[in-house]
Amino acid sequence: MADLSTNAGKVAPFVQTEIIPQSPPPVTETGIIKWVRENLFSSIPNGLMTLIALYVIFQLLSLVVPWLMNGVWGTEGEGPNSLDECRQRLEGATGGCFAVIRERWQQLLFGNYPKDELWRPTVTFFGLILAALPVMFVKLPAKLRLFTLVFPFVAFWLLWGGTIWVPILFFGAVILGYIAYSKLVGNSFFLGVLGFLAVVALTAFFLIGPISSVLNGIIPIELSGVESRQIGGFILNFILGITCVSLSIPLGIVLALGRQSDLPIIKGICVVFIEFIRGVPLITLLFVASVMLAYFLPPNANFDIMIRVIIMITLFAAAYIAEAIRGGLAALPKGQYEAADALGLDYWQAMRLIILPQALKISIPSIVNIAIGLFKDTTLVSIISMVDLLGMIQQRIFNTTEWFGVYWELLGFAAFLFFIICYGISQYSQWLERQLATDHR
């Protein structure tokens, strides 16, 4: 700084007195060109890869786009009502014959559900969305969850029909069970749960049948009955997926706690069950449901195939969910267990108030993954002649003379439906994970 005074007398040959106006960055360093250079052609191998990828995308699109664009949908009145008519309309051009979806959509979505009663599964579906929303988004008013509680009974009545008194009485049994639970829970949580189960089971077995027939005699409110084998198509996938996942979560929690338990007999039972179920494919369990389970049930007990399949898929899912929750339990710092002990909480209090809320939060992503996998696996039921969406396509539509040979349209439609649902759920789970993240990273 001292130099300033010594240099003061000298005159510099040239001094810029005003600031040079800023010039724009080079073209290659801005906007889209920079982005393309950095992300697509940063080096020669990278550029080659980009070209190969572009070629692959072009090939795929040139196959799919004309097929989609030229697709023949037709109208209800004038067809086309078979593959041949479709081909005539296309006159040799590439194009999908989507008329099959237009003509058979009821079969694809609802199976052989009676044609006049299709409003029932439709209403159930929208009810399901309404029931799922308050569970999925915690910020919605808690009162909406009452509807979620009632929904299973409503859905059962709507789908299978029969007298309205059976689901109402069953709901009553659940309320009775809850009363028993709240009486006993002060004593011990375990006893409370036992009481709940005992009351529900006893009333369901002995009281509902006679009382409902009496009540139905007085005030008959009935929907026409629908048999399980008439239910098919995509709603069958939905029913199986949602019922089994919701039933298997409590069972999975019990199994996971059992596997973590210090009590050797309980631990042994849980380990053997979980490892056995996880070691065999679902398809063999479905065989068990269709041919073997009947042997193990009491003679003359005629269990519906749907119930048998739901039992087996629930057991299957429970084993996987138990492992996911066990991961959550193991990931919890040991201090949490010790803190619960230090507070003097007993086992069930510690689990209910401290351990499980945190462990379940950790295991949400894997539970959702299992739920998605299970929903996809419900397609396997078509091997034991339940006609779900894929069973419908394979066994009922591929074989008809009109639509023999329409593979891509039908399988593509099924893939589209599954993709929408599964991708939606997985996006939701990622959102939920971000919502629940409390570790402020």
Next chain:
Amino acid sequence: MSLIEDRPDSGFTLSKLFNDSRYRGYTFQVIAGIAIIALIAVLIMNATANLERLGKDISFGFLEQPAGYDIYPKLIPYTSQSTHLHAAFVGVMNTLLVAFLGCIAATFFGVVAGVLRLSNNWLLAKLMAVYVEVFRNVPVLLWILLIMQIVAISFANPLDFKGDEPAETLLWGMFAFTTLGIYTPAPVWNPGSGIVVGVFIASIIAMVFYAKYRRKVLFDTGRMLPGWPVMLALFFVPAILAHFVMGQPVGVDYPQMGFFKFEGGALIGGPLIALWLALSLYTGAFIAENVRAGILAISKGQTEAAAALGLRSNRIMSLVVLPQALRVIIPPVISQFLNLTKNSSLAAFIGYQEITGTLMGVTLNQTGRSFEAVLLGMLIYLTISLLISFGGNMYNSSVKLKER
């Protein structure tokens, strides 16, 4: 629970069975044990009563009877006169075949897609993301049916290869893509080829020893012996030399169009190809996610530290990042292998005859022994699964962090 013995022990009372934490555990265990035994007893009683009512019995004698149906493909000699047990065994081999091929291909797809998803090439990363999401979110059964259709439609009728001016010709004179499957050249083992195979096996053992020696030299002296060139030479040269020294005992049988069908060569059946491709593409999408998660789990500091030590980028990958990422990647990949093996049971939908198709399919339908067949099938799957997870755990413990 409490450390202070504030009350003198008042002796044992019955209520202590439920209220005293010293005894409560035993009480619950006894209750659970009795409940399980009672449940099993009820199930067995039901089963015996039901079987008696239907006039059936449980017997595995049917396994000794001739099966009377043919199986394709067969890795071990089998005719329709062989027993049901033999048929089940052929089925197990077919399960293992598709599981083995599928695991290799799934690992390949998974690693490629997982690494490319992290590539700085935007287009490639997005393309791989689309692959992963599309395959993960659609049922595997649907993929199996779709790929079966692709195989059935895009390949030619075998009869198109017939005639003087055939509509289709063999690719490089070796491979024929037909609706039945792919006809490929098959090796012919003439006398003396045993020695060639022996030499080949010996050279693979030599490769293992060379790798160990190379590592020892590196650790002892810091000198790097050549790696891949020697390995490749060891792999090819001795066997080829032996082949020529022995007078070319290993021949090749090319597929030829005969009168009605191809003769010679080997047929890789369409269902096998479809099942293999579908299972490996589907499982590959899951493995890609595991690989991506594993690589992302390694903190950037590791790469930077390795670079600061002066390692080159491929060494950084092979010596620093990969060994650590593998520890994260391997356990979920093992469970994906298990899933693939279990999903191979879906072969029943497209007519590839593995254990579900033979024992739990044709045998079950022919003999009506559903109880025994399903039970046996489940036990076989259980054994395979346990073996895979056992092997996987062994491998995992060999690569995991050795903590002292």
